[in-house]
Amino acid sequence: MLRSLRQLAALAATMARSRLELAGLEIGEALERSVVNALLGLAALGLMLLALLTATALALLLTDEGHRAALLLALLLLYLAGGVGLLLVLRARLRKSPPLLAATLAELQQDVQTLGRAP
Numbered sequence: 001m002l003r004s005l006r007q008l009a010a011l012a013a014t015m016a017r018s019r020l021e022l023a024g025l026e027i028g029e030a031l032e033r034s035v036v037n038a039l040l041g042l043a044a045l046g047l048m049l050l051a052l053l054t055a056t057a058l059a060l061l062l063t064d065e066g067h068r069a070a071l072l073l074a075l076l077l078l079y080l081a082g083g084v085g086l087l088l089v090l091r092a093r094l095r096k097s098p099p100l101l102a103a104t105l106a107e108l109q110q111d112v113q114t115l116g117r118a119p
Contacts, residue, residue, distance in 0.1 A: 015111050023104040030100050033093070040090045047083035051076055
């Protein structure tokens with residue numbers, strides 16, 4: 001009887017260790033996704049800032065020289081479109097990312113079910 005309890009405790013410890021390793025991997029992946037998302041957000045912010053600076057320069061340069069103004073307007077629209085595009089990519093990435101520790105929780109649920117069926 002005591003031997004069976006020791007074996008069960010060893011099995012539980014081994015299962016807990018593997019689940020903690022899985023949790024560590026999931027946390028690492030979540031951190032990596034967060035860093036990429038932060039960089040995308042910073043890139044979008046930078047492009048929006050360029051759009052604002054270009055809009056300011058455009059307002060200052062709106063004189064008789066229409067070609068320079070048209071070029072600045074085109075740059076403004078380009079930077080603005082790039083920033084909005086990156087924000088849309090960021091939003092899509094955040095919406096489709098899996099919940100944190102989902103695989104670990106699924107494995108733990110499976111362990112509970114397996115242990116519940118043990119004779």
